[in-house]
Every structure is written in structure tokens, then in C-alpha cells.
Amino acid sequence: MNGDSTRCVRAVAAEKIPGSPMQRGPVFAAPYQLSAEEGTETDTYARASNPGWRDLESALASLEGASGALAVGSGMSAVTVALRSLLTAGDTVVVPSDGYYQVRAYARERLEPMGITVHELKTTEMASEVAAGLLATAAGTTVVVAETPANPSLDVVDLRAVSERCRSVGAVLVVDNTTATPLGQQPLELGADVVVASGTKTLSGHSDLLMGYIAASDADLLARMGRERALSGTVLGPFETWLAHRSLGTAGLRFERQCANALALAALLESHPAAEHVRYPGLPGDPAHDVASAQMRSFGGLVSFEFGSADRFHRFVAGSELLVSATSFGGIHTTADRRARWGDPVPDGFVRISCGIEDTDDLIVDVERALSAL
Secondary structure, eight states, X not given: OOOHHHHHHHHTOOOOOTTSOSSOOSOTTSOOOOOSSTTOOSOSOTTTOOHHHHHHHHHHHHHHTOSEEEEESXXXXXXXXXXXXXXXXXXXXXXXXXXXXXXXXXXXXXXXXXXXEEEXXXXXXXXXXXXXXXXXXXXXXXXXXXXXXXXXXXOOOOHHHHHHHHHHHTOEEEEEXXXXXXXXXXXXXXXXXXXXXXXTTTTTOSSOXXXXXXXXXXXXXXXXXXXXXXXHTOOOOHHHHHHHHHHHTTXXXXXXXXXXXXXXXXXXXXXXXXXXXXEOTTSTTSTTHHHHHHHBSSOOSEEEEEOSOHHHHHHHHHTOSSOEEOSSOOSSSOEEEEGGGGTOSSOTTEEEEEOOSSOHHHHHHHHHHHHHTO
């Protein structure tokens, strides 16, 4: 039973107890009744532990192939909780220079002033000799953060190669699995120590909540990160927890359609004169295709390409009936984002499209019409 939709439904299935609901609602925000036998309770305060988190975290761990998971308030919370747990003054962190820009900002603005050395490498350099030399001479504990496929460049890291290199020098490999999702890629199986991701996007999939999570199979790492979550208060609220758990059951169906739409859209763009530098790891001619094919089960719902200008981007969106101009990604609607507006080091006309779950034929007809009107 390895199909994505079967995995998703089984992941969120409640324990079979006669008379109990198939899925609990968000009731755990209420005060807990304490026992006279102090210290015997499973839950005493929702910020420390609660049944809603356990249900969601069990499902996330199952999907990531981890022994445990931690739900947090956002994808950035997942990154910051992990890095604060792993790094202290005198240590080293390597972050992708072409990945999510807020991770670079956090490393420079928060970690560097704490005495942590920050290095930036392109995604395509993570498995290179440049990276090997850096890791061999890095001070203190070294943490490598890899995002694959990278957002928004969609370059891919060879996780097996990077994990072997990290292991040889005692470095910790943290993989951001937001773009691929655990349905498209299993970083822990490929050698990563920790997975972080934004559940705001594809897994919850309805653009109606903020959520992040951390997954790992090392009990010590999970305990350290769980302690950091409790002390920092970067927790997930009860209603968001319930919504996320509810949404996971349909993640396989949604992701399958998003991937199909992305491949069809990428093929259209690749053949259209209005689009340049089309990137999608699922295209046979994409620079990342060989590595992606070796480690990914599906190639995700994101496609990137370039127009000549910001004006052409806005005319493109205005000429479409289905496309919505929006940041974030992974929802049921197809959205387009001009990434230069957020500070990504990309041309003004760089476009990232997040494919939704519209019928593939309808999406292709609509985008082709919008392109032809430019």
C-alpha cells in the first residue's frame, strides 16, 4: 500500500476505537484537568503537548519516513527552531544562496551576530569540491541547509552525495522539503539528518493556514528541537492543527494533479516563444532532470520561466482567467509570482507558477491564450 493517496488517508486515520470519531476536532485548547497524582498526566498545558499535535505529528512522521515530527507555527519557525537547537557561538552554517530568501536573511541578521559563521553556496555547488573544501575547514559544529528543489530556481541537490560528504566530517544535514513534499521525495531515506518544511503550502493545500514542521529519526535531535519549541513558543494553534490534519487526507490526490498540471504547463512554455529559460525538473531537457529522477518520486507543482519585464508579467496574469497573482504556493488555485519583488536575485521578468488542481486541459488552454495575447 504505497500509493500517495493511500498513504495520506492511512496517515490521518484515527485509532479504531468503537464509539470514537474518525477525527477529533480542535477541542484541546480547553484547560486540562490535573490529577492528584502530580506528574502522571499526559497533557497539562497545550503549549507543551496535546492530542491534536500528536495526531498531526504522527501523520507527518509517517509521510516523511521519520520516527518523530514536531509541528510549529510556520515554515520559517521550522528552520529557526532547528538551527537554534543545533548551533551555538563558534559553529558554522551553510545556507543556499538561491533558496528561500528569508533563510539567508535569518542566517545573516540573527545567527552571524551570535558568533556563528555563515556561508552561502548555490544549490548546484552543494555537492561540489568547493563545498567539500568548505566543510573540511569549517569551525565547530557545522550545519548544512539544503533546499531541493530550490525555491525559486528549481535546481536540485544530489542528497545522497551531500549527505555522504556531511557524514564524513560530522556535519548535520538539514533538508528543506517544502517544494518536493514527502510525497515527491524522502530526504531522510537519502541520508539527511533533519527535514524542515512549510506545511502552509502543498500539504495543507488550501491556503487557509500557517504551519511548519520538523521531522527526524534521531531521538536526541528531536528532544533538543522539542525543547526549543517549548521555550520559544513557536507553536501551532489548535484550529490550524485540526485544519492541517484534516487536509492531509487529500494531499495525494491534490499533489498528483498539481504535478500533472506542472509537467503539461512546462512543456507548453518550453515550446512557446514568449517564455524563456523554462525550468521544471520533470522536463527531460532540464539541467536538474537526471539528479531529480534519481531521488524524486514526483517533480512537484512549481514551474519557473522568464519574461522580458515586470510589465509583461502583469499583462500575462491580466490576460488569464485562471491565474491569480499571489505569493506562497501549493494551493488548489494556480498562482503566479514575480519573485524579484521579494528580493530574490532573479531578473525582473522571472515568474514562478504554482500549479493548482484545475483540469489540465482548461489550464493549458487558458495559459496559452494569455501568452498569445502578449
